[in-house]
Amino acid sequence: MxxxxxxxxxxxxxxxxxxxxxxxxxxxxDPQAVRPPEDxxxxxxxxxxxxxxxxxFDDQKMTAILRDLARDIEAxxxxxxxxxxxLPVKLKLHDSIFVPLAKWAMLLAAITAALPPQACARLRxxxxxxxxxxxxx
Numbered sequence: 001m002x003x004x005x006x007x008x009x010x011x012x013x014x015x016x017x018x019x020x021x022x023x024x025x026x027x028x029x030d031p032q033a034v035r036p037p038e039d040x041x042x043x044x045x046x047x048x049x050x051x052x053x054x055x056x057f058d059d060q061k062m063t064a065i066l067r068d069l070a071r072d073i074e075a076x077x078x079x080x081x082x083x084x085x086x087l088p089v090k091l092k093l094h095d096s097i098f099v100p101l102a103k104w105a106m107l108l109a110a111i112t113a114a115l116p117p118q119a120c121a122r123l124r125x126x127x128x129x130x131x132x133x134x135x136x137x
Contacts (some may be wrong), residue, residue: 023062027054028100030092051090055097066093 018079029049035044056063064077070091077084094100 008047025055025057027052027068050088051092053092053094053100053102055100056093056095063093066091070101115125 010016030051030053033044034047035041039045052068056066062130070093072124073087073089073091076087078087089127
């Protein structure tokens with residue numbers, strides 16, 4: 001790839017000269033969209049992410065840090081009035097660098113195929129305000 005050709009895309013491309021892409025990994029929140037059985041079929045409830053999918057590094061020592069972090073998060077317990085509970089958030093480490101991106105393609109394809117243009121703006125503005133979104137097509 002001709003990286004020099006990308007230089008004009010930045011105000012100051014020299015900020016990237018010492019950047020090592022091997023020190024960056026992919027991470028994706030994994031929210032779930034469910035249709036509550038008691039609601040109309042056009043109602044979706046989007047939960048907050050409980051899993052964060054992260055891809056390994058090429059360097060095994062750096063990946064070991066992620067494995068330790070994931071294991072430590074799994075081991076944490078919170079004290080509640082009813083006793084100890086697990087943390088509701090997990091870090092899921094994957095060997096494939098593509099796993100954290102897997103859901104995004106599906107979500108984008110579904111939105112593009114299912115929603116007319118005027119609905120996209122309504123959905124976007126409402127999704128930030130509410131966790132529960134009713135889509136009227």
